[in-house]
Amino acid sequence: MKKLVIVTDAWHPQVNGVVRTLAKCCELMAERGYEVIVVSPQDYRSVPCPTYPEIRLAMTTPSAFRRKLARLNPDYVHIATEGPLGFMARRACLKMGWSFTTSFHTRFPEYLLDRFPIPPKWTYAFLRRFHNAASHTLVPTQSILDDLQERGFTGLELWTRGVDRTLFHPRDDVTRELPQPVFICVGRVATEKNLPAFLELDLPGTKLIVGDGPALEDLRSRFPKTVFVGKKEGKDLARIYASADVFVFPSRTDTFGLVLLEAISSGLPVAAFPVPGSADVVGATGAGILSDDLHKACLEALEMPAFDPAEVLKPFTWKACADILENVLSSTKSVAQPVGKPDNQPQTVASGG
Structure with missing residues (x-):
C-alpha cells in the first residue's frame, strides 16, 4: 500500500x-x-x-x-x-x-x-x-x-x-415564502468575496446570502433588506440552492469556486464577472452569464432557458x-x-x- x-x-x-x-x-x-x-x-x-x-x-x-x-x-x-x-x-x-x-x-x-x-x-x-x-x-x-x-x-x-450530483439537484421550495425571484450567493462572508458588488444591486425579489465569516455582521448592518441565513451544509444547503433562481458569484479572485458547480448541479444559472475561475466554469458549461455589468448578468441569467445539469457538468467529476x-x-x-x-x-x- x-x-x-x-x-x-x-x-x-x-x-x-x-x-x-x-x-x-x-x-x-x-x-x-x-x-x-x-x-x-x-x-x-x-x-x-x-x-x-x-x-x-x-x-x-x-x-x-x-x-x-x-x-x-x-x-x-x-x-x-x-x-x-x-x-x-x-x-x-x-x-x-x-x-x-x-x-x-x-x-x-x-x-x-x-x-x-x-x-x-x-x-x-x-x-x-x-x-x-x-x-x-x-x-x-x-x-x-x-x-x-x-x-x-x-x-x-x-x-x-x-460535484456530488446526488446531493445537489433541482428543485425545492424551501425559499418560496420569500419575495421572488431569489438571487443567492454561497460562500465565506469575507472582504475578498466582493459581496457588496452583489448586495448593492437594485434587483427584484430577494438577495440571499448563505455562509459565515468575518464580514457578516458589517454586511448585515449595511444591507438590512438582504436575507442572511448563516452557514449551511449537506442537505440543508442543497435545498436552498434548489429553491433559488439565480446564483450570483461576485468574487474576482477565486481560483475556482466549488459553489459554482454546486449551483449549476442544482439547475441554477450563474451571474458572474468574466474573470479566471468564473469564466472557466461558466465558459465550459454555458450555464450562466458573464459580464462586467453584474446587474445585467443577473437579469439575463434570470431569463436563461433551463439546462440539463448532468450534460453541462460532464467535464467536472471527482x-x-x-x-x-x-x-x-x-x-x-x-x-x-x-x-x-x-x-x-x-x-x-x-x-x-
Whole structure:
C-alpha cells in the first residue's frame, strides 16, 4: 500500500473549497488503496490568524516537523498550502532530498492587495519560489495555469474539480415564502468575496446570502433588506440552492469556486464577472452569464432557458479529479529518490504583476 502524506494549513473545522477538495481527494485516494495521512494544524498547538480567527496557524519548528515527516516515511508528499506547515514541509523535503508535489488553490497576491499595499509581483515571486521546487504543481483551471506560466511557474498540471450530483439537484421550495425571484450567493462572508458588488444591486425579489465569516455582521448592518441565513451544509444547503433562481458569484479572485458547480448541479444559472475561475466554469458549461455589468448578468441569467445539469457538468467529476492526482503521483519519483526538477529551483527575478 502506497502512503500519501498531504500537508495542509487549511483543514477541518474550516469550511471552504480547499478543505472540501482535499477531504474528497483523501476519501477517493483511500478507496484506490492509498494510505492517506493528513498533517494539519489539528496536529499541533495553534494560534488564530490575525485577520481570520477561524483559520489556525500551527506552532512547531522546522526540525520537529522534519522529524515527524521522516517518521511517517511516506511514498509521496503533497503540499496543499503555502502556510507555515506548507513551508516547513517544503523545507524538510528539500533538506532530505525528497520529491514532492504542490497545489495552487488561492490567489494570495490579490487577497493581500485588498488589505495591504504589497505589489502582486512581489507575492507572485515568493509563490513562484515556493512552487517551482516541486516536481508538479496542480492548478484548478486553464486560465490560472496560463497566468502562472506567464509569471514563470513551471511543472503546472490542470486539476479539475467535481460535484456530488446526488446531493445537489433541482428543485425545492424551501425559499418560496420569500419575495421572488431569489438571487443567492454561497460562500465565506469575507472582504475578498466582493459581496457588496452583489448586495448593492437594485434587483427584484430577494438577495440571499448563505455562509459565515468575518464580514457578516458589517454586511448585515449595511444591507438590512438582504436575507442572511448563516452557514449551511449537506442537505440543508442543497435545498436552498434548489429553491433559488439565480446564483450570483461576485468574487474576482477565486481560483475556482466549488459553489459554482454546486449551483449549476442544482439547475441554477450563474451571474458572474468574466474573470479566471468564473469564466472557466461558466465558459465550459454555458450555464450562466458573464459580464462586467453584474446587474445585467443577473437579469439575463434570470431569463436563461433551463439546462440539463448532468450534460453541462460532464467535464467536472471527482473521479477525474482523483485520476489527475494519481497520475501526477505516479509520474513523481518516490521520496526515497532525489528531487527530479533541479532546473525549477527558486528564481531571483520577479515577473508578472
